[in-house]
Amino acid sequence: MTTNNSENKDFLINQVLLNESEQYSKEVLDKLSYIRRDKVSHPVITISQNSGSLLIVNSNLHEVINNYLTERNIKAKVVVVGSNGLCSLETFVSIQLPGKTKLLYKNVKDDNIIAVLDGHFNNYIVTDQVFGQYRNKMHEPYENTAYIDEIAYFSNQQRIVLNHCGIIDPTSIDEYIAFGGYKAFVRTLKNYTHEDVCNIVDNSKLRGRGGEGFGTGKKWKITLGAQSDQKYLICNAGETDPGAFMERIFIESDPHKLIEGMAIAAYAIGARKAFIYIESEYDLAIQRLEIAIQKTKEYGILGNDIFGSGFSLDIIIKKGAGAFICGEETALIASIEGRRGHPQPKPPYPATKGLYGFPTVLNNVETLANIPTIIEKGAEWFCSVGNDVSKGTKVFSVSGKVEIIGLIEVEMGTKIRDIIFRTAGGIPNNKKFKAIHIGGPSGGMLGEGQLDSLVDYDSIMLTGTSLGSSGLVVLDEDCCIIDTVKYFMNFLQSESCGICIPCREGTQRMFDILDNISKRPKDENDHSSLLRFKGVMQLENLAEVIKDASLCGFGKRAAIPVLTSLKWFRHEYEDHIFERNCSAGVCQELKTFEINIKTCTGCTLCAKKCPTGAIIGTPKNTHFIVQDRCIGCGICFETCVFNAIISK
Amino acid sequence: MPEINSILQKYPPDQPGDLIPILAEIQDQIGFLSTEAIKKVGEHLKIPTSRIYGLATFYNDFRFQPRGKYHFQVCNGTSCHINLNSMIFKELCKVLEIEEGGVTKNGLFSIERTGCMCLCNNGPVMTVNQKAYFNLTIDKVHEIIHFYMQIENQ
Numbered sequence: 001m002t003t004n005n006s007e008n009k010d011f012l013i014n015q016v017l018l019n020e021s022e023q024y025s026k027e028v029l030d031k032l033s034y035i036r037r038d039k040v041s042h043p044v045i046t047i048s049q050n051s052g053s054l055l056i057v058n059s060n061l062h063e064v065i066n067n068y069l070t071e072r073n074i075k076a077k078v079v080v081v082g083s084n085g086l087c088s089l090e091t092f093v094s095i096q097l098p099g100k101t102k103l104l105y106k107n108v109k110d111d112n113i114i115a116v117l118d119g120h121f122n123n124y125i126v127t128d129q130v131f132g133q134y135r136n137k138m139h140e141p142y143e144n145t146a147y148i149d150e151i152a153y154f155s156n157q158q159r160i161v162l163n164h165c166g167i168i169d170p171t172s173i174d175e176y177i178a179f180g181g182y183k184a185f186v187r188t189l190k191n192y193t194h195e196d197v198c199n200i201v202d203n204s205k206l207r208g209r210g211g212e213g214f215g216t217g218k219k220w221k222i223t224l225g226a227q228s229d230q231k232y233l234i235c236n237a238g239e240t241d242p243g244a245f246m247e248r249i250f251i252e253s254d255p256h257k258l259i260e261g262m263a264i265a266a267y268a269i270g271a272r273k274a275f276i277y278i279e280s281e282y283d284l285a286i287q288r289l290e291i292a293i294q295k296t297k298e299y300g301i302l303g304n305d306i307f308g309s310g311f312s313l314d315i316i317i318k319k320g321a322g323a324f325i326c327g328e329e330t331a332l333i334a335s336i337e338g339r340r341g342h343p344q345p346k347p348p349y350p351a352t353k354g355l356y357g358f359p360t361v362l363n364n365v366e367t368l369a370n371i372p373t374i375i376e377k378g379a380e381w382f383c384s385v386g387n388d389v390s391k392g393t394k395v396f397s398v399s400g401k402v403e404i405i406g407l408i409e410v411e412m413g414t415k416i417r418d419i420i421f422r423t424a425g426g427i428p429n430n431k432k433f434k435a436i437h438i439g440g441p442s443g444g445m446l447g448e449g450q451l452d453s454l455v456d457y458d459s460i461m462l463t464g465t466s467l468g469s470s471g472l473v474v475l476d477e478d479c480c481i482i483d484t485v486k487y488f489m490n491f492l493q494s495e496s497c498g499i500c501i502p503c504r505e506g507t508q509r510m511f512d513i514l515d516n517i518s519k520r521p522k523d524e525n526d527h528s529s530l531l532r533f534k535g536v537m538q539l540e541n542l543a544e545v546i547k548d549a550s551l552c553g554f555g556k557r558a559a560i561p562v563l564t565s566l567k568w569f570r571h572e573y574e575d576h577i578f579e580r581n582c583s584a585g586v587c588q589e590l591k592t593f594e595i596n597i598k599t600c601t602g603c604t605l606c607a608k609k610c611p612t613g614a615i616i617g618t619p620k621n622t623h624f625i626v627q628d629r630c631i632g633c634g635i636c637f638e639t640c641v642f643n644a645i646i647s648k
Numbered sequence: 649m650p651e652i653n654s655i656l657q658k659y660p661p662d663q664p665g666d667l668i669p670i671l672a673e674i675q676d677q678i679g680f681l682s683t684e685a686i687k688k689v690g691e692h693l694k695i696p697t698s699r700i701y702g703l704a705t706f707y708n709d710f711r712f713q714p715r716g717k718y719h720f721q722v723c724n725g726t727s728c729h730i731n732l733n734s735m736i737f738k739e740l741c742k743v744l745e746i747e748e749g750g751v752t753k754n755g756l757f758s759i760e761r762t763g764c765m766c767l768c769n770n771g772p773v774m775t776v777n778q779k780a781y782f783n784l785t786i787d788k789v790h791e792i793i794h795f796y797m798q799i800e801n802q
Binding site: 050051052055056087088240241242243244245248249280281319320321322323335337338339340341399400401405437441471473475479484487488497586 | 664665666667668669671672702703706707708709710724725726727729730732762763764765766767768769775778779780
């Protein structure tokens with residue numbers, strides 16, 4: 001095996017990467033298609049594996065397949081690939097026989113894998129599990145089987161960042177190079193100066209995918225122009241948003257793409273050291289990044305004097321320790337330096353004075369993952385994707401009450417409605433759509449009326465939020481807006497670093513007000529009724545103050561969930577405050593209880609348990625609940641053995 | 649504490665920048681940050697222990713008491729939240745009589761809430777020592793706790 005590996009290495013470096021001409025000879029192309037597994041000499045089985053699917057099957061699937069193959073003496077290669085983004089149908093297994101197209105099976109588990117394998121190797125396809133086949137003109141297709149690029153989930157996407165996900169082996173640098181990887185980096189080293197790369201990226205109009213949407217090329221130029229003998233590049237992969245999984249799944253599926261993007265970016269700004277700041281709980285992503293970095297060093301793609309260009313680069317993985325605030329640039333830098341993640345007032349911006357006081361560029365994972373394609377295909381091509389305002393694509397991690405949960409990459413300028421109802425398959429169980437929450441905890445809540453807004457920086461801004469993180473959560477009629485906003489506020493107030501008062505106190509107050517709106521007042525004279533009243537009067541004002549007066553982006557954006565939900569779902573707030581009614585039935589403490597006179601036997605059990613004495617009645621006669629005394633604790637509901645208590 | 653000493657030897661003294669990786673490695677090794685460990689780190693890096701506590705309490709990853717033998721992690725991602733994971737969490741706290749981050753007196757169970765586990769279509773989700781349980785209901789939670797208690801009783 002080792003000779004084969006080093007043979008591949010020499011071939012890929014000398015004949016592919018360092019090949020001056022863009023045209024490869026026929027032998028080279030042939031060899032590449034074998035490495036890419038376009039052509040196979042033995043059957044090849046791939047298993048998709050991400051951190052989620054690992055939890056489901058505990059990685060036994062690999063073992064079961066291996067045992068099956070050895071028992072029946074089938075010579076086949078088993079490859080572990082990343083996720084193709086369609087998380088709700090994991091685990092995917094593909095089987096490719098020589099001369100046939102690659103067939104992808106969905107929902108494969110320990111208990112049905114044998115049936116799938118048995119069928120496939122005996123010319124009988126288990127149609128229930130089939131997802132589709134990959135289009136390949138060279139091979140014979142399966143009859144009556146859909147092509148993957150015709151399935152709505154894939155046909156409505158344009159994949160620039162995720163194009164290799166679920167197809168290549170994330171631990172194999174050979175496959176990445178065979179798919180055209182690292183070619184852009186080598187071309188950059190040979191043909192372009194630092195300024196050239198910055199200009200290309202600037203011309204491509206790529207904007208940061210992390211939140212504010214600052215021009216990536218502009219940011220790089222500032223750092224390139226700064227006079228300093230040391231510069232740094234930091235990739236922000238600390239995806240602490242509790243509802244997003246884009247960076248995690250992308251890194252697990254295609255780590256080399258990120259490394260290539262980072263290498264080009266580091267060259268553009270003249271940095272010799274780059275850091276990847278990643279969550280410590282992303283075990284699998286870290287493990288695959290480590291392997292990828294080690295492989296690139298073996299191949300001479302990272303290290304000293306890369307391919308004789310005089311450019312040296314080292315990439316270091318820095319594990320975060322779990323703090324949402326570290327998504328903010330200056331807080332992230334503080335965390336890498338080994339301090340508490342406290343943001344600093346800007347300016348100076350990190351681009352001129354960042355890590356250890358040196359000029360530092362911070363880019364988001366998705367931004368960097370776009371770079372290799374921009375260099376490969378040119379700025380003009382990138383400008384042709386997207387709409388007038390925003391160029392390129394945007395990846396969302398779509399979850400919540402939606403048919404397909406997973407990663408969706410769409411062209412900028414796509415309607416939000418199309419993402420949810422065409423690509424992601426709409427709302428399951430015939431429920432009614434209520435809202436989407438876009439951009440993580442400090443993102444905005446949009447309703448039915450905003451579904452036709454476009455996914456681009458400016459259009460989203462009009463709805464009162466920004467693209468922010470990749471999270472896109474769909475809410476149906478069973479979800480309560482107040483409860484969801486309260487959940488985000490609870491998260492934000494516990495994650496606020498506490499350094500500036502508007503954010504520290506303001507998020508706490510907003511949470512208290514929301515909490516009181518979602519509760520029945522204990523009595524009308526208590527402090528709680530004052531807070532409820534305040535809720536009506538002050539929530540909006542408070543949110544505006546936090547937005548204006550906070551030190552960093554975290555605080556400035558912390559009020560967005562409240563402001564947008566007040567803007568688009570004011571009726572639901574009013575319903576909670578004035579009618580004390582949660583139409584979705586989620587806010588437990590707003591529930592009222594009644595006794596069904598037909599089923600009540602008068603056993604007195606509920607009346608004995610009621611802490612406020614709100615239930616009256618004599619033994620063996622129907623009981624009643626005095627609503628004014630009821631605090632909605634639900635104890636009567638739990639104790640009744642005749643199901644006579646109705647909760648509304 | 650030989651484990652802590654061998655970890656500290658890998659890091660040069662007087663470099664407080666290494667504080668987070670050192671603490672993370674110690675926690676991986678002994679399961680939590682003990683008072684002795686923090687004192688040792690302070691001596692090694694020549695910084696006051698108050699600064700180490702200040703840093704460790706800032707980040708969510710660090711804990712100052714060992715986990716239970718069975719560590720329950722309830723997914724608190726947005727998707728699990730709208731699938732009503734809070735009911736599951738409350739029930740767990742009620743049955744085990746502990747709060748978030750707490751450990752039962754016998755040291756068997758501990759509960760924690762985490763970010764998204766990438767299993768959104770199966771919510772609410774919970775893992776017990778890296779074994780995942782899906783589509784949880786209150787009845788299922790009782791069954792799961794009962795299952796682990798039975799293992800212990802045997």
